[in-house]
Amino acid sequence: MTVQAQDGGVANAAWLSSGVSQMSAQLQGSSILAIAAQVRQLVASGRQICNLTIGDFDPKQYPLPVQLVEGTAAALRAGHSNYPPADGIPELRKAVQHLYGRFGLSLPIERILIAGGARPLLYAAYRTLVNPGEKVLYATPSWNNNHYTHLVGGVPVEIAVGPEDNFFAPLSRLQPFLGDAALVVINSPLNPSGTCISRQALWDLCEAIVGENDRRQTVGQRPLMLVYDQIYWMLTFEGVTHFDPLTLHPRMADYVVYIDGISKAFAATGLRVGWSVGPATVIAAMSRVLGHVGAWAPKAEQVASSQLLFDDQAVDAYTAGLRAQAGLRLQMLFARLTKLGQQGWPLAALQPQGAIYLSAEFALRGYQTDQGQTLETPQQVRIWLLEQAGLAVVPFDAFGAVHATDWYRLSVGAVGVADLAAMLDRLEAALQTLKAPGLPCPS
Secondary structure: OEEEOOOOOEEEOOHHHHOOOHHHHHOOOOHHHHHHHHHHHHHHOOOOOEEOOOOOOOOOOOOOOHHHHHHHHHHHHOOOOOOOOOOOOHHHHHHHHHHHHHOOOOOOHHHEEEEOOHHHHHHHHHHHHOOOOOEEEEEEOOOOHHHHHHHOOOEEEEEEOOHHHOOOOOHHHHHHHHOOEEEEEEEOOOOOOOOOOOHHHHHHHHHHHHHHHHHHHHHOOOOOEEEEEOOOOOOEOOOOOOOOHHHHOHHHHHOEEEEEEOOOOOOOHHHOOEEEEOOHHHHHHHHHHHHHHOOOOOHHHHHHHHHHHOOHHHHHHHHHHHHHHHHHHHHHHHHHHHHHHHOOOOEEEOOOOEOOEEEEEEOOOOOEOOOOOEOOOHHHHHHHHHHHHOEEOEEHHHHOOOOOOOEEEEEOOOOOHHHHHHHHHHHHHHHOOOEOOOOOOOO
16 A cells, blocks of 8 residues: 655655554655765774764854853853743843844834754744645755645745746746745755845735735635745845845734844854744734744853844854854855866856855766766766765755755854865865766866
């Protein structure tokens, strides 16, 4: 007996006798974790590997803000080790209110929810806004939208985008699906591409959502909602501006849910403090969902986070330093890969715009290795880069972009400048061992 999976494939019915639910049996694991296992194996064997797969920060490269370290320790010593309020301690909700107020957003406190990082908030938003069988609209590549849609029984509507779109879908690609969707999801700066949505693209989408909801209101339908994940918004680089829906289009106030937190802007992924901002009714419902799974941010970390976010000078100084360090590494990668492309190798990269990621193209399919193997798939290219250049990357198909066959995510969160320089030298040497069938190698 077989069952039809949501993604259109055929799932083995072994789950029927396993004791697990159909949903959990069909939930895919992380392909990034599988790549990480290969990297660990090579490192354990003594190989020099430049690991650009990790969407995290090495504290040796990016130390935590002193205020978070000392503030958390002081809060624990002061006895803040018990349950926090389900929607977050008031001081932190006010601190988020203060942070957003600095950048022009005036938010009532009841529109702010604190939780144990961005992931529980994303799940709560999906669980709150999507009924089983309803459509969720997002572009690919994207991070985990396919999994969250599966978890809540939604129907994914995926829009394939590429470098020509800056990896964001224009309204013309989204418009045909807005009429019967429950949710649109945008992440900017984008994981995995490191690109940012333009002002015009975001304005167009907001205007379309408001127009669609004006129509729905006349016929008594639930509104179309937007989840706007801006977890990397404080990590944008020179010449790039981060735009958000509510600042651009105030009528979005009832239709947008923000996802944010300290994990990326303050290199504090392990402290598990995130927040969501949205309509009060939605925020209250998300809080009820999270209350039943206990996904609260630890109280001591909340206390320390509130103290940091109220310290404007400390926030500005730390984020400026983090942008400088991440930008240095990303520009280093961008410049060298671009130069190799100019020398004739089928390599390219997009100018870094935000986050800790570089979109890089390694169009090496069809090239022959010095062992006589023809590289035919993105996975073969990835493994060749790993084994021959000591370069660990994640192909965009791990983010649902099976169409972007030659594009890869390079993350600089856990690597030093010297390691990058050594890897780039290894990469250039390794390329010299390749040849395209019937063509001389670039030199």
